[in-house]
Amino acid sequence: MAGLTEDPELGINDIKEETERNNKHIDKVVGVVAEESVLGERDMAPPAGGLIHRSSSRPQLDLSKAAIQGNFEERNPTILLPNQSDDISHLALDIGGSLIKLVYFSRHEDQSINDKRKKTVKERLGISNGNRRSYPILGGRLHFVKFETSKINHCLDFIYSKQLHRGMDARWNSELPANENTVIKATGGGAYKFADLFKERLGVSLDKEDEMNCLVAGANFLLKAIRHEAFTHMEGQKEFVQIDHNELFPYLLVNIGSGVSMIKVDGDGKFQRVSGTNVGGGTYWGLGRLLTKCKSFDDLLELSQRGNNGTIDMLVGDIYGGMDYSKIGLSASTIASSFGKAISDNKELEDYRPEDISLSLLRMISYNIGQISYLNALLFGIKRIFFGGFFIRGHAYTMDTISFAVHFWSKGEAQAMFLRHEGFLGALGAFMSYEKHGLDDLMAHQLVERFPMGAPYTGGKIHGPPLGDLNEKISWMEKFLQKGTEITAPVPMAPPGTTGLGGFEVPSSKGGILRSDASALNVGVLHLVPSLEVFPLLADPKTYEPNTIDLSDHSEFEYWFTVLSEHLQDLVDKAVASEGGTDDAKRRGDAFARAFSAHLARLLEEPAAYGKLGLANLLELREECLREFQFVDAYRSIKQRENEASLAVLPDLLIELDSMSEETRLLTLIEGVLAANIFDWGARACVDLYHKGTIIEIYRMSRNKMQRPWRVDDFDVFKERMLGSGDKKPPPHRRALLFVDNAGADVVLGMLPLARELLRRGTEVVLVANSLPALNDVTAMELPEIVAEAAKHCDILRRAAEAGGLLVDAMINTLDGYKENSSSVPLMVVENGCGSPCIDLRQVSSELAAAAKDADLIILEGMGRALHTNFNAQFKCDALKLAMVKNQRLAEKLINGNIYDCVCRYEPLR
Ligand SMILES: Nc1ncnc2c1ncn2[C@@H]1O[C@H](COP(=O)(O)OP(=O)(O)O)[C@@H](O)[C@H]1O
Ligand SMILES: CC(C)(COP(=O)(O)O)[C@@H](O)C(=O)NCCC(=O)O
Ligand SMILES: [Mn+2]
Structure with a gap:
C-alpha cells in the first residue's frame, strides 16, 4: 500500500530520497512502507559520545515570584515564571518493549490580529481578552508519532531534526543555546534503559514517570477531552x-x-493494577x-x-x-x-x-x-x-x-x-505530567483534530524525514502521485x-x-484553541449533533464523495486563479487536488478512519486542505465582483422596500434572503446557472420564482412574533444574531436589508461571519467594508454601524455631522471561530459566545449552516432557519421536495 504518513511534516522515506537523488529508481516508491525514517544527514543527531556534556541535576519548575502577566480579571491569565531557568520541553516519550511513542507540542504562530473591529466589539460586549490559558499554552498542536524501539536511533534523529529536545524557548529562538538542563518526561521501561543514550546523543535528561500512572492519566484525558475517542x-x-x-x-x-x-480505574490518579498477562x-x-x-x-x-x-x-x-x-x-x-x-x-x-x-x-x-x-x-x-x-x-x-x-x-x-489513540496512552500521560502547561483541564471544545496531508494512511507512523517547507510537501505529493495511482482506487x-x-x-x-490495513485508524494532529467555547444558546450541548447528514451510512458517503470529486477541478481552477495563475499556484493546486483526493479515497475505504464523520467534517476538510497548500481565499475575486454588483443595486432595493407596508416588507425581506441564497459557488447546480446570466438577472429570476408556501414555511408564525396580530404589538427582540452565509447578493441584498429592518424595529443586530474564508462565504474581516459601503446609502445602517463601532476606518470622511448616535441600536460584526461552510456550535469564538449572552433571536442562513448543520438544533431562544436547497438529493431527503425549494423554519422559544 502506498504510504502517506500521519504527520503533516513527514514524508515517505523512499520518496524523500528520490527527490534528493533526482528521480532515479522511482519504481521503489510505492508499495514500500518502511516503519521508520532513514534520515538525511542534515537531520542526524550527533553520534554517541558527542556534543553536549552531562548534567546530573534534575530540574524542577521554580515557581518563586510567579506573577500573573496582564489583566487579573482574565479567566486564564498568562503566568510568568521569572525564576524558572530550566527550559521545559514539550515532548514526552513512552519507550516500550516494542515501540517508542512520542507526543509533542508545537506552538501556533501568534495569529491574533488585533484589528479595530475586534477591539470595538470586545469593548461593546464587555470581553477582555478571550480566555487564554496559563503558561505556556497559548494555542498549538499536539502531534503523535511512533518508532520501533529497536530502531531508537531513528527516533533520536527525528527528535534532533525537529529540535524537540530543546526547550520551548530555545526552539523558538535559534540564537539561544540548547539548555543543558532540559528534561524530557518519559515513561515505559526504555526511560530507564535508554536514559544514558538520550543524555549522550541529545544532552537531555529523561524524567521518569510511572507507567501505570501515565496510562491512566492518558486514558482519562482522552476520554474526557476528545469527543468520540x-x-x-x-x-x-x-x-x-x-x-x-x-x-x-x-x-x-x-x-x-x-x-x-x-x-x-476509579478516578483521576485513582487506580489499581489488578491483573495482567504475559501473553500479549x-x-x-x-x-x-x-x-x-x-x-x-x-x-x-x-x-x-x-x-x-x-x-x-x-x-x-x-x-x-x-x-x-x-x-x-x-x-x-x-x-x-x-x-x-x-x-x-x-x-x-x-x-x-x-x-x-x-x-x-x-x-x-x-x-x-x-x-x-x-x-x-x-x-x-x-x-x-x-x-x-x-x-x-x-x-x-x-x-x-x-x-x-x-x-x-x-x-x-x-x-x-x-x-482511537490506542497506543499513545502512556506517552500522553507522560506529557500531561509536565506541570503548569494547563493542558489537563482542556475541554473537548478546545481541541480540533485535523488531518493534514499525510493523514490518509495509518496513524502515527514515521515514514521519512520531516518535510521542511511547502515546497517539499508539494514535491512529496507529486512523487506520491506519480506512483500512487492506487490511492484513488478503492482498496x-x-x-x-x-x-x-x-x-x-x-x-x-x-x-x-476485512481489508488490508483498512481499519487501522488515523490519528490526526490535535489543534488546541483555548479561545473556543460552546455556543451558550444551545438548548442542550450534550445532545447537540451538528451534522444533519451522517456519513457512516455508506450510500450517503458515496454520494457526497462523488459530488466533491466532481467539484474538485472547478475548485482547483478557482484557487489557482485566485493566486494569479502562476506556475507555482498551479503546482500547489495540483498538490491540493491530490491530497484532497487521497483523503476522500482513504475515507471511502474506511469511513471511520478519522473518527466520527459528518458532511460538515468533509466540507471543512476540503477548506483545511486548501489552506495547507496556502490557498488563502480561492473565491476572493468572485466575492469582490459580486459584492460590487450587489452594492450597486442595493439603493434601489431599499427604496422599493421602504415603499411597502410593514407586512409586505417583512415577507419581501424573507423572500429576498431565500432568493439571494442561490449565490453559492459550492453547489454544482448553481455554478452551472451562473453561466446563464448576470448576477442581477439571476437574483431577479430567483426572486420572481419565490412562491409560497415554501416547502417549509413558518413565515406566518414568525410574522406574528414580529408584527403581532390585531392591536397587539409585541416588543422587539433585544438582540439578534444573524449567521450570514455567502458574499455578494446573499449578504448585500438578502441579509443586510433584513438586518436593517430589525435595527429599525429597535433590535440590536450582530452579524456573525466566518473567521476564515470558505468557498464564497463572506468573512468577518470583509463585512465592515461591505456594511460601510451600504451605509453610504442608508441612514439606518449608518447610524447603527457607527453605534456598533463598525465605521471607524471606512467612514472617516463621510461622517461629518453624524458623530454621536447614542440613540441608535448598534450593528456589530463578530467572527464565528470557523473556516467552513458549516458550523459546529460546540466550538465557536469567545467573541460570538459573548455576543450570544444577550441575544433572544438567532437567524441561521444558508444550506451549510441551517441545513447540513443545525437543521435539528434546538436553542434557548427564538430561532429562524432560512435556506434555499441547492441540491436535489438533499431536498428529497430532508424536506421531501426539490432543488431550489426553500426552507423558512421558525422555532420560537416555548
Ligand atoms: N509496527 C509495529 N512493530 C512492532 N509491533 C507492533 C507494530 N504495530 C503494532 N505492534 C504491536 O504492538 C505491540 C506493542 O504495543 P505498545 O502499546 O507499543 O507496547 P510497548 O509499550 O510494550 O511497546 C507489539 O508487541 C505488537 O504486537
Ligand atoms: C457547500 C454548501 C453547503 C454551501 O452552501 P451555502 O451554505 O452557501 O448555502 C453547498 O454548496 C453544498 O452543499 N454543495 C454541495 C452540493 C452540490 O454541489 O450539489
Ligand atoms: Mn456558503
Missing part, C-alpha cells in the same frame, strides 16, 4: 460512543502492548515472526486476513465427528484447542500455511485477553472495559474477537470499547469467506469487509 466494534461495525464525564468511573483499562496490564502483543508478533517468517508486524496481521484457522486449530467438530456439542452450547466450529491440530504426527511447520498460523495465533491471543479482561471486570463489578495498546492496531478482526469474548462470557453485561478486498470464519463462537466479521 471511544468506540465499540462488533461484527465489523464501529460505533463511536460519547461517555458522560460523570459516568466514566469505574472502568477497566486493558493495555495490550508487548505484555498486558489490567488496571481498575509481543507474543503474537514474536511467535508469529518465528512461525511465519514475516518481516513486519503489519505483514503478519495482513497474512491473518487471508487465513483459515480451521486447518490448525482443533475445533469442537473435529472432536465430535462434525457435530455440535450443543448441551454446553458449543457449535462444531468452536475452537476447542488453539493450535490443537498441530499435534498431528505427519505435518511439520512447512505444511501449514503462514496465513492460517497467523490467524490462529491472533484469535488465540485476542480471545484470551478478552476472556481474562472479562473475568477481572466480573471480579470487580465493572461494566466497561477500554482496550488500548498498539497490539490492537485498529484492526477489525482483533477488536471483533475481543468484543466477542467479552460479550459472550459476560452474556452482554460488560462492554468492550476501543480508543481491493479479500475474497469473501477466506478469513477463517470457522472457529470459536464466531465474531462475524465477514471476510469480504
Whole structure:
C-alpha cells in the first residue's frame, strides 16, 4: 500500500530520497512502507559520545515570584515564571518493549490580529481578552508519532531534526543555546534503559514517570477531552460512543502492548493494577515472526486476513465427528484447542500455511485477553472495559474477537470499547505530567483534530524525514502521485469467506469487509484553541449533533464523495486563479487536488478512519486542505465582483422596500434572503446557472420564482412574533444574531436589508461571519467594508454601524455631522471561530459566545449552516432557519421536495 504518513511534516522515506537523488529508481516508491525514517544527514543527531556534556541535576519548575502577566480579571491569565531557568520541553516519550511513542507540542504562530473591529466589539460586549490559558499554552498542536524501539536511533534523529529536545524557548529562538538542563518526561521501561543514550546523543535528561500512572492519566484525558475517542466494534461495525464525564468511573483499562496490564480505574490518579498477562502483543508478533517468517508486524496481521484457522486449530467438530456439542452450547466450529491440530504426527511447520498460523495465533491471543479482561471486570463489578495498546492496531478482526469474548462470557453485561489513540496512552500521560502547561483541564471544545496531508494512511507512523517547507510537501505529493495511482482506487478486498470464519463462537466479521490495513485508524494532529467555547444558546450541548447528514451510512458517503470529486477541478481552477495563475499556484493546486483526493479515497475505504464523520467534517476538510497548500481565499475575486454588483443595486432595493407596508416588507425581506441564497459557488447546480446570466438577472429570476408556501414555511408564525396580530404589538427582540452565509447578493441584498429592518424595529443586530474564508462565504474581516459601503446609502445602517463601532476606518470622511448616535441600536460584526461552510456550535469564538449572552433571536442562513448543520438544533431562544436547497438529493431527503425549494423554519422559544 502506498504510504502517506500521519504527520503533516513527514514524508515517505523512499520518496524523500528520490527527490534528493533526482528521480532515479522511482519504481521503489510505492508499495514500500518502511516503519521508520532513514534520515538525511542534515537531520542526524550527533553520534554517541558527542556534543553536549552531562548534567546530573534534575530540574524542577521554580515557581518563586510567579506573577500573573496582564489583566487579573482574565479567566486564564498568562503566568510568568521569572525564576524558572530550566527550559521545559514539550515532548514526552513512552519507550516500550516494542515501540517508542512520542507526543509533542508545537506552538501556533501568534495569529491574533488585533484589528479595530475586534477591539470595538470586545469593548461593546464587555470581553477582555478571550480566555487564554496559563503558561505556556497559548494555542498549538499536539502531534503523535511512533518508532520501533529497536530502531531508537531513528527516533533520536527525528527528535534532533525537529529540535524537540530543546526547550520551548530555545526552539523558538535559534540564537539561544540548547539548555543543558532540559528534561524530557518519559515513561515505559526504555526511560530507564535508554536514559544514558538520550543524555549522550541529545544532552537531555529523561524524567521518569510511572507507567501505570501515565496510562491512566492518558486514558482519562482522552476520554474526557476528545469527543468520540471511544468506540465499540462488533461484527465489523464501529460505533463511536460519547461517555458522560460523570459516568466514566469505574472502568477497566486493558493495555495490550508487548505484555498486558489490567488496571481498575476509579478516578483521576485513582487506580489499581489488578491483573495482567504475559501473553500479549509481543507474543503474537514474536511467535508469529518465528512461525511465519514475516518481516513486519503489519505483514503478519495482513497474512491473518487471508487465513483459515480451521486447518490448525482443533475445533469442537473435529472432536465430535462434525457435530455440535450443543448441551454446553458449543457449535462444531468452536475452537476447542488453539493450535490443537498441530499435534498431528505427519505435518511439520512447512505444511501449514503462514496465513492460517497467523490467524490462529491472533484469535488465540485476542480471545484470551478478552476472556481474562472479562473475568477481572466480573471480579470487580465493572461494566466497561477500554482496550488500548498498539497490539490492537485498529484492526477489525482483533477488536471483533475481543468484543466477542467479552460479550459472550459476560452474556452482554460488560462492554468492550476501543480508543482511537490506542497506543499513545502512556506517552500522553507522560506529557500531561509536565506541570503548569494547563493542558489537563482542556475541554473537548478546545481541541480540533485535523488531518493534514499525510493523514490518509495509518496513524502515527514515521515514514521519512520531516518535510521542511511547502515546497517539499508539494514535491512529496507529486512523487506520491506519480506512483500512487492506487490511492484513488478503492482498496481491493479479500475474497469473501477466506478469513477463517470457522472457529470459536464466531465474531462475524465477514471476510469480504476485512481489508488490508483498512481499519487501522488515523490519528490526526490535535489543534488546541483555548479561545473556543460552546455556543451558550444551545438548548442542550450534550445532545447537540451538528451534522444533519451522517456519513457512516455508506450510500450517503458515496454520494457526497462523488459530488466533491466532481467539484474538485472547478475548485482547483478557482484557487489557482485566485493566486494569479502562476506556475507555482498551479503546482500547489495540483498538490491540493491530490491530497484532497487521497483523503476522500482513504475515507471511502474506511469511513471511520478519522473518527466520527459528518458532511460538515468533509466540507471543512476540503477548506483545511486548501489552506495547507496556502490557498488563502480561492473565491476572493468572485466575492469582490459580486459584492460590487450587489452594492450597486442595493439603493434601489431599499427604496422599493421602504415603499411597502410593514407586512409586505417583512415577507419581501424573507423572500429576498431565500432568493439571494442561490449565490453559492459550492453547489454544482448553481455554478452551472451562473453561466446563464448576470448576477442581477439571476437574483431577479430567483426572486420572481419565490412562491409560497415554501416547502417549509413558518413565515406566518414568525410574522406574528414580529408584527403581532390585531392591536397587539409585541416588543422587539433585544438582540439578534444573524449567521450570514455567502458574499455578494446573499449578504448585500438578502441579509443586510433584513438586518436593517430589525435595527429599525429597535433590535440590536450582530452579524456573525466566518473567521476564515470558505468557498464564497463572506468573512468577518470583509463585512465592515461591505456594511460601510451600504451605509453610504442608508441612514439606518449608518447610524447603527457607527453605534456598533463598525465605521471607524471606512467612514472617516463621510461622517461629518453624524458623530454621536447614542440613540441608535448598534450593528456589530463578530467572527464565528470557523473556516467552513458549516458550523459546529460546540466550538465557536469567545467573541460570538459573548455576543450570544444577550441575544433572544438567532437567524441561521444558508444550506451549510441551517441545513447540513443545525437543521435539528434546538436553542434557548427564538430561532429562524432560512435556506434555499441547492441540491436535489438533499431536498428529497430532508424536506421531501426539490432543488431550489426553500426552507423558512421558525422555532420560537416555548
Ligand atoms: N509496527 C509495529 N512493530 C512492532 N509491533 C507492533 C507494530 N504495530 C503494532 N505492534 C504491536 O504492538 C505491540 C506493542 O504495543 P505498545 O502499546 O507499543 O507496547 P510497548 O509499550 O510494550 O511497546 C507489539 O508487541 C505488537 O504486537
Ligand atoms: C457547500 C454548501 C453547503 C454551501 O452552501 P451555502 O451554505 O452557501 O448555502 C453547498 O454548496 C453544498 O452543499 N454543495 C454541495 C452540493 C452540490 O454541489 O450539489
Ligand atoms: Mn456558503
